[in-house]
Amino acid sequence: MKIEDIGEFGLIEYLKRKFSLSGKWIGIGDDCCFIPPDIVLTSDMMVEGVHFDLKYLTPEDVGCRATTACLSDLAAVGARPVGFMLSLGIKPDLDYSFFKAIFNGVAGALQEAGVRLLGGDLSRSSKLILSGFAIGRTRRPVLRSGASPGDYIYLTGYTGLAEAGRIVLKRGVSLKRYRESVKRHRRPYPQVKLGQKLKRVASSMIDVSDGLLLDLSHLAEESQVGISIHHLPIHPELIRLEQEFGIRAETLALSGGEDFELIFTSKKRLRKFWRIGEVISEEGIWFQGRRIRPRGYEHFRR
Numbered sequence: 001m002k003i004e005d006i007g008e009f010g011l012i013e014y015l016k017r018k019f020s021l022s023g024k025w026i027g028i029g030d031d032c033c034f035i036p037p038d039i040v041l042t043s044d045m046m047v048e049g050v051h052f053d054l055k056y057l058t059p060e061d062v063g064c065r066a067t068t069a070c071l072s073d074l075a076a077v078g079a080r081p082v083g084f085m086l087s088l089g090i091k092p093d094l095d096y097s098f099f100k101a102i103f104n105g106v107a108g109a110l111q112e113a114g115v116r117l118l119g120g121d122l123s124r125s126s127k128l129i130l131s132g133f134a135i136g137r138t139r140r141p142v143l144r145s146g147a148s149p150g151d152y153i154y155l156t157g158y159t160g161l162a163e164a165g166r167i168v169l170k171r172g173v174s175l176k177r178y179r180e181s182v183k184r185h186r187r188p189y190p191q192v193k194l195g196q197k198l199k200r201v202a203s204s205m206i207d208v209s210d211g212l213l214l215d216l217s218h219l220a221e222e223s224q225v226g227i228s229i230h231h232l233p234i235h236p237e238l239i240r241l242e243q244e245f246g247i248r249a250e251t252l253a254l255s256g257g258e259d260f261e262l263i264f265t266s267k268k269r270l271r272k273f274w275r276i277g278e279v280i281s282e283e284g285i286w287f288q289g290r291r292i293r294p295r296g297y298e299h300f301r302r
Contacts, residue, residue, distance in 0.1 A: 031207065032077045040079040043070065043134070046132075059102045066130035070134035072191065081113055088120065091128070145223050147225050153265055153279060154264050156273055158259070159261060161238070162185045165185025190207075195262060201268050203264075206218060207262055216294070219265070227286065229276050254287070
């Protein structure tokens with residue numbers, strides 16, 4: 001059996017079983033690991049040609065995206081970020097200005113979140129690789145495993161825009177008609193302050209990194225529940241993209257990743273966020289009355 005037959009999430013399940021933790025420690029399988037009483041840690045890697053293409057992104061964009069991916073994991077558990085580290089694999093023949101530009105992007109993302117760069121590592125590499133590590137604090141992390149039947153499911157913002165931006169950039173479409181999509185792809189923003197507020201009302205939470213459906217399936221699996229979605233907000237730019245190129249807006253909103261919005265469940269009725277569905281006892285993901293197979297981004301799968 002090969003890695004591509006198992007897939008990213010199959011590998012994670014193996015590691016969860018092999019390195020299980022006891023007590024209040026939380027390890028592999030959630031957005032972050034938790035070390036009592038209040039330490040939260042997370043890491044994220046981005047590889048050139050896998051996560052990004054330098055034909056369409058500037059080095060500032062890449063630095064921002066790598067930082068956001070880590071900070072978004074802290075947002076997903078309601079933690080306050082306190083530090084960030086970045087290890088960089090880089091080609092030795094790249095211009096020094098390119099190196100500085102990456103860290104300009106990192107600095108911009110950290111400044112918005114009120115976080116400091118603490119260190120990292122540098123290495124020679126044939127491709128650009130960024131591996132981030134973020135540190136946060138909270139005494140009560142919001143986990144993926146806290147959803148219960150009857151909880152409402154909420155979404156903090158539009159999904160599918162980052163993937164739409166990637167498509168627009170790749171196709172060379174006029175960027176004026178897709179400003180928000182391109183912005184979401186190039187310079188995503190982690191919802192760290194919002195995540196800290198939501199932990200007061202959220203029973204479970206996850207960020208949209210792999211795609212709405214796939215991330216909801218992670219939450220459902222950890223909580224051992226089902227998900228029923230009856231409402232899907234779709235941004236006008238996704239509708240425009242469908243009209244111009246035939247790319248279904250619904251598919252982008254359900255499966256597009258790296259939007260870094262937050263999905264959370266709560267027993268309370270909240271007006272500030274989109275209520276897209278409910279948690280149900282029957283396992284599986286249901287969309288507008290029909291059971292569907294979650295699709296999104298998964299490493300190694302063919």
